[in-house]
Amino acid sequence: MPSKLKIGISACLTGEKVRYDGESKLDRQLLDSLSGVAELVPICPEVDCGLTIPRPKMELRGETESPRIVVIETSRDLTDKFTSWSAGKINELEKLDLDGFIFKSRSPSCGISVPVWDESGSVIGSAPGIFAGLFIKSFDDAITADEEKLNGGDRLRQFLESCSDIATCR
Numbered sequence: 001m002p003s004k005l006k007i008g009i010s011a012c013l014t015g016e017k018v019r020y021d022g023e024s025k026l027d028r029q030l031l032d033s034l035s036g037v038a039e040l041v042p043i044c045p046e047v048d049c050g051l052t053i054p055r056p057k058m059e060l061r062g063e064t065e066s067p068r069i070v071v072i073e074t075s076r077d078l079t080d081k082f083t084s085w086s087a088g089k090i091n092e093l094e095k096l097d098l099d100g101f102i103f104k105s106r107s108p109s110c111g112i113s114v115p116v117w118d119e120s121g122s123v124i125g126s127a128p129g130i131f132a133g134l135f136i137k138s139f140d141d142a143i144t145a146d147e148e149k150l151n152g153g154d155r156l157r158q159f160l161e162s163c164s165d166i167a168t169c170r
């Protein structure tokens with residue numbers, strides 16, 4: 001394994017209080033496991049693109065192939081804001097040579113498989129959150145996982161080994 005992997009991570013998992021409710025989703029076990037193995041690059045797409053803490057809760061809505069991210073209560077559509085911020089961020093990340101990314105599960109911005117709702121309030125399928133989807137499209141060889149999938153030592157070990165393979169081939 002190279003000396004240290006460089007891994008992007010949803011900032012709320014590292015303990016940053018950036019969630020819509022002003023709290024974090026600190027995953028202490030995950031952080032302890034990554035300590036000494038990886039340099040983490042925390043990113044919160046919702047805050048970094050200019051939304052406040054706290055802020056109204058959002059969801060994916062529309063079609064599973066091209067969902068929109070909207071504020072649940074008001075239906076305000078933030079897709080264009082997110083897409084344009086994400087394009088700039090992905091350009092920045094290209095220069096960092098990340099070896100992998102750990103996304104917060106079920107977030108409409110960061111999740112890898114997130115429910116998509118129709119206008120009548122029914123779930124019609126799932127899709128990646130807006131930032132996660134654009135990240136995965138842009139870095140098609142990137143090793144990605146959501147934190148729920150990394151529960152258990154074996155899965156995390158496999159994830160890190162895959163990241164290490166990418167780093168070695170670079």
Ligand code: SF4
Nearest residue numbers: 011012044104107110
């Ligand atoms: S899931 Fe992503 S967008 Fe939501 S608070 Fe965490 S880092 Fe920010």
